[in-house]
Amino acid sequence: MINRRVEKGVARGREFEIEVDGEKLRAHEGETIAAVMLAAGRRTFRQTGLRQQARGYYCGIGLCHECMMVVNGVPNTRTCQTLATPGCRVETQEGPGKLEVAF
Amino acid sequence: MKEAELLVIGAGPGGLAAAVEAARAGAKVTLLDENPQPGGQIYRQLPAGFRLTDPKALGRDFPRGQKLLAEFAQVRERVEYLDEALIWGVFQDSEVAFQRGQNSHSLRYRKLIVSVGAYERPVPFPGWTLPGVLTAGGAQRLVKIQRVLPGEKILLAGTGPLLLALANQIVDAGGQVAAIVEAGRIENWWRLARGAWGQWPLVADAWHYYRGIRQARIPLLRGHIITAARGDGQVAEAVVAEADRQWRPRPGTARIFRVDTVCLGYGFVPSVELTRLAQCDHRYDPQRGGWIPVRNEAMETSVPGVYAAGDCTGVAGSLVAVEEGRIAGIGAAQSLGYLSAAEAHPRLEACRRRRAGLLRLRQVLDEISMPRPGLYELAQDDTIVCRCEEITLGEIKKALREGPTDMNEIKRMTRMGMGACQGRMCAAALQEIMAREKGVPPAELGFLNPRPPVKPVPLPVLAGHQALE
Known part of the structure; x- marks a missing residue:
């Protein structure tokens, strides 16, 4: 299992798990979903709608929107700006994403 | 609608310095910022849940940020500080709209200081959309603040001092840097030395970074450019060639680096959406990053009462942003009647002097790093x-x-x-x-007209928009 976390210099907070496309990944309090993904070596965050290209973490400051994923059912969530929370469910986003709305 | 006496947008180096100076003078400051903690990108703090065990791990900007954050802490009680506020529009009659949580609000301002920074210059070339290609700034945030390495074997490509700083941070974090590919060339060492004279903290930074990459035996390829990233679904290799003075790859010089990660840093583009929406005049200055608002010596734009400070006015780095933020904050406080000209003058002079010294060095660095025509011929x-x-x-x-x-x-x-x-x-x-x-x-x-919302806001949030009372 790939772990690209740097231990030097900081002590991380509470450890928990999140689920990405059905796979359980280790996460810590304070980590963004994008960081959890990259720490585990997962680099494809979404597939584009037109050309079905893989895209991943690019600008890292919430502007480019390449890291958008479906988080707890909500598509177009910028994972570089969204903290991981215990048990959150994350899915690779396909195209613009579908929002399930209950009426 | 609620009216802020002085609204500051952005809690990075420029906005914090502006808020500190204005609040010290007695002005009632409202500070809006998109992030959960003050500091912006460069002075970003560790997330809640992380504990710092070695301050050196956060790099050489960290102590400078701590100093400014400590100044802000002293006036914090007197500042109305709204964090996690995503500003999505500036409208007629001095109205600013923002999203906070699942709500959208707006308020008016009497004076406005915009200090919203810059973002990495996009440079399209074959393979730049592959996962594993990311911006140098994005990589730095990942390594410094989230303490995660973006990959295993990392190539840094672009131009400017950020690449050297990032290489050091990656190595210090235990990562592997295959090479630094710097498109620029230092054509005139004498000019560089003259620009750097007196800027000793920055000279010390440079010395530290060069020593770091030498000790780690990282090849520094000056006058080279990345021409392609390749791989099936993610980066597996990068193509690098010698570049001429116009940054055009020289035929027959291509070499391949087997890397899984490419960090790109071709300088920064100022964020001008808000000053555009506020109807400020802008001009095109390629050396400062592109379109920038026109300002006078007081950092006031062409719209009276609207000031702009820091990288959103032309990229010059955090130390310049701090001085400009102070100048804008003092100027706004003076125009609101909290400072007399005699009180403001000596403070402004000190800031202007420091800013001028920093900009001298910046000018020389910009000459080396300004994008040349070949850069946009790579696509x-x-x-x-x-x-x-x-x-x-x-x-x-x-x-x-x-x-x-x-x-x-x-x-x-x-x-x-x-x-x-x-x-x-x-x-x-x-x-x-x-x-x-x-x-x-x-x-x-011309320029792409920014249209509100300048950042995506969910429709249900917009539908519930309410002005603050």
Whole structure:
């Protein structure tokens, strides 16, 4: 299992798990979903709608929107700006994403 | 509607310094910022849950940020500070709209200071959309603040001091840097030395960074450029070639680096959406990053009462941003009647002197790093230029044959800049590509009109918009 976390210099907070496309990944309090993904070596965050290209973490400051994923059912969530929370469910986003709305 | 006496947008180096100076003088400051903690990108703090065990791990900017944050802490009680506020529009009658949580609000201001920073210059080239290619700033945030390495074998490419700083941070974190590919060349060491004279903290930074990359035996390839990233679904190799003075790759010099990660840093583009929406005049200055608001010595824009400070006015780094923020904060406090000219003058003079010294060095560094024409010739016809709408260079060229004369026309023809990033990841490149293809200066092509919401806001949030009372 790939772990690209740097231990030097900081002590991380509470450890928990999140689920990405059905796979359980280790996460810590304070980590963004994008960081959890990259720490585990997962680099494809979404597939584009037109050309079905893989895209991943690019600008890292919430502007480019390449890291958008479906988080707890909500598509177009910028994972570089969204903290991981215990048990959150994350899915690779396909195209613009579908929002399930209950009426 | 609620009216802020002095509204400051952005809690990075410029906005914090402005808020500190104005609040010290007695002005009632409202500070809006998108992040959960003050500091902006460069002085970003560790997330809640992380504990620092070695301050050196956070790099050489960290203590400077701590100093400014300590100043802010002293006035914090007197500042109305709204964090996690995503500013999505500036409207007539001095109204600013923002999203906070699941709500959208607006308020008015008497004086406004915009200090919203800059973002990495987008440079389309074959493979730049592959996972594993990321910006140097994004990599730095990941390594410094999230303490995660972006990959295993990392190539840094672009120009400027950020690459050297990032290489050190990656190595210090235990990562592997295959090479630093610097497009620029130092043509005149004497000029550089003269610019750096007196800026000893920055000279010390440079010395530290050079020593770091030598000790780690990282090849520093000056006058080289990355021409392609390749791989199946993610980066597996990068192609690097010698570059001439116009940054055009020299034929027959290509070499391949087997890396899984490429960090790109070609300098920064100022964020001007808000000063545009506030109707401030802008001018095109390629050396300062592109379109920038026109300002006077007091950091006031062409719109009276609207000030702009820091990298959003032309990229010059955090230390300049702090001085400009102070100048704007003191000036705004003075115009609100909290300071007399006699009180303001000595403080302003000190800031101006420090700023002038920093800008002298910046000028020389910018001459080395200013994008040359070859940079925007790297894209091939099938290279994506607009990431959001997936528009290739070939499609842009085809649309250009129909004769559009300005940026907004090509936007309407192709959807360039209409996606989620609202043109931040393509407009700077489109401006240069269109200028080249049409044979006109970039400034003649105008700019992509920013439209509120300048950042995506969910419709239910917009539907519930309410002015603050």
